[in-house]
Amino acid sequence: MKGYALDPENPRQRTKLWAPWRMAYIKGHSVTGPKLDKAKCILCQLLEMADGDDNLILERSEHAYVVMNRYPYTNGHVMVVPKRHTSEFPSLTPAESDDLMRLMRRSVKAIQSAIRAHGFNIGMNVGRVAGAGIDEHLHFHVVPRWNGDTNFMPVLADVNLVNDHLIDSYRLLRKALGETADS
Numbered sequence: 001m002k003g004y005a006l007d008p009e010n011p012r013q014r015t016k017l018w019a020p021w022r023m024a025y026i027k028g029h030s031v032t033g034p035k036l037d038k039a040k041c042i043l044c045q046l047l048e049m050a051d052g053d054d055n056l057i058l059e060r061s062e063h064a065y066v067v068m069n070r071y072p073y074t075n076g077h078v079m080v081v082p083k084r085h086t087s088e089f090p091s092l093t094p095a096e097s098d099d100l101m102r103l104m105r106r107s108v109k110a111i112q113s114a115i116r117a118h119g120f121n122i123g124m125n126v127g128r129v130a131g132a133g134i135d136e137h138l139h140f141h142v143v144p145r146w147n148g149d150t151n152f153m154p155v156l157a158d159v160n161l162v163n164d165h166l167i168d169s170y171r172l173l174r175k176a177l178g179e180t181a182d183s
Helices: 020-027 042-048 094-115 152-156 166-179
Strands: 015-017 057-060 064-068 078-082 119-123 140-145 159-161
Touching: 042 064, 057 094, 057 166, 064 094, 064 166, 078 094, 094 119, 094 140, 094 166
Parallel strands: 015 159
Antiparallel strands: 057 064, 064 078, 078 140, 119 140
16 A cells, blocks of 8 residues: 555555554564464464464453454454354354353443443444455454544545554453453
C-alpha cells in the first residue's frame, strides 16, 4: 500500500490506516506474531501455545477461549472461540454455548472497564459466503464501538483507524479480564 489511504489496485476494498510500528519502535517491541502452519486451523494452533504476546489469548475456560483479533476492525476487537474444532453452529453443546456466552459477557465487561467502549457489535459469520475469514472454526467477534467513532475515514475513504498498538491492548485487556468478576 505504501502510504495510500486506499489500495490503488482495489479502491473498493476497505483498508486500515494503522501505524503501530511507530509505537513499537519507540517502546522497542514488535507485533510479528507466531509462526503458524497455514495448512492447519489457525485457531486450533493458537490454542496449543502458551498464553502471551505471541498467541494473544486473553483467557481460557473449560470449553472456550478469548483471543485478540490480530487484524482488528477497531481497538479492543476480540474473538470468543470454542476449543473444539467445528464449523457447524448447531453442533455446539449446551456446555460450549454457555461457556461462549459467559466469556462474551466477561469480555464486554473488561472492554468497558479498560477502554470505555460505549457499545458493541457482537456476532458470528458462519461459512465463507457469510463473510467468515476463518470458516473452518466457529468464533464470535466482540467489536467495541464509541459515540462518534464513525467519521469520514470509514464512511468516505473506506479506512478503519486502530488507535492503539495490538500488544498494548492485549496487556490492558488481559489485566481487565483478570479483574472482572463473573456475575
